Amino acid sequence: MIDPLNSNTERPRWIYEISDLCRSYNHGKIKALRGVNLSVADNDFLVIRGPSGSGKSTLLSLIATLEQPDGGSIKYQNTPFDHHFDRIKYRSRELGLVFQEFHLLPTFTALENIQMPMLEMPWSRAERVTRGLELLKSVGLEKRAGHLPSELSGGEKQRVAIARALANQPRVILADEPTGNLDSENAIHVMELLSELHQREGIVIVMVTHDAKIASYASREIHMMDGQIISNEKNQLNKA
Numbered sequence: 001m002i003d004p005l006n007s008n009t010e011r012p013r014w015i016y017e018i019s020d021l022c023r024s025y026n027h028g029k030i031k032a033l034r035g036v037n038l039s040v041a042d043n044d045f046l047v048i049r050g051p052s053g054s055g056k057s058t059l060l061s062l063i064a065t066l067e068q069p070d071g072g073s074i075k076y077q078n079t080p081f082d083h084h085f086d087r088i089k090y091r092s093r094e095l096g097l098v099f100q101e102f103h104l105l106p107t108f109t110a111l112e113n114i115q116m117p118m119l120e121m122p123w124s125r126a127e128r129v130t131r132g133l134e135l136l137k138s139v140g141l142e143k144r145a146g147h148l149p150s151e152l153s154g155g156e157k158q159r160v161a162i163a164r165a166l167a168n169q170p171r172v173i174l175a176d177e178p179t180g181n182l183d184s185e186n187a188i189h190v191m192e193l194l195s196e197l198h199q200r201e202g203i204v205i206v207m208v209t210h211d212a213k214i215a216s217y218a219s220r221e222i223h224m225m226d227g228q229i230i231s232n233e234k235n236q237l238n239k240a
Helices: 056-063 085-096 110-120 125-138 154-165 184-201
Strands: 014-025 028-042 044-050 071-076 097-099 172-176 202-208 218-227 228-234
Touching: 014 056, 028 056, 028 097, 028 228, 044 056, 044 184, 056 097, 056 172, 071 097, 085 097, 097 110, 097 154, 110 125, 110 202, 125 154, 154 184, 184 202
Parallel strands: 044 202, 044 218, 097 172, 172 202
Antiparallel strands: 014 028, 014 071, 218 228
16 A cells, blocks of 8 residues: 655655445445545545535545445555555554544543554654644644543534544545534634645545535535535635
8 A cells, every 4th residue: 555654756646536436225225326436636625515415424434444335446546445455554544534523532631532543653652642742732722631522612622633633644634524513613713724734734635514614615625416426616715
């Protein structure tokens, strides 16, 4: 598998190449994806929009290798998701995942939650703590390092979740409705943070949302309906 974080070779233009992707449930009775074709560039901030049941979260789940397709293919930097593909390494080294529900471990502090993905890395405890504190500072929460999730606001929890997603220096962040449980003010803070990460660090972001204002932060937007992409457009503005 290509390791872009430790490779001196030139990165391919496309991070993802998705061809004829299909996924169904309930023994084929529910067709979530119907032959989806999509390429994601190495500088994309891509938003996937569509009504409930359109297939947008299923598409994100397949890109994350949390599910397997029934047909079609996905390539990550020219490497196909086949039986040789190291899904564990891909998820732990290449991806940062951000969810609507935060998924922070309730009995661990903010700093400890951020360090959890780092256990996959050959780093010492001191290195993990140092990086965790740096990440908390980067999301404006350095003073909340010792707080449990129950002691944080919704916006703070999501910023901790984003810091955790960045723990292992991922190439891509996949975010499923990351502002869905936030008020409008905190939603803007989270989107400004993601936009800054995209612009400053060059991290590719693929995000599912139903909110047009949130989608306006992205450089490109696709719309899905009934398991298919019905439009694929560049945004004129990257800020709400």
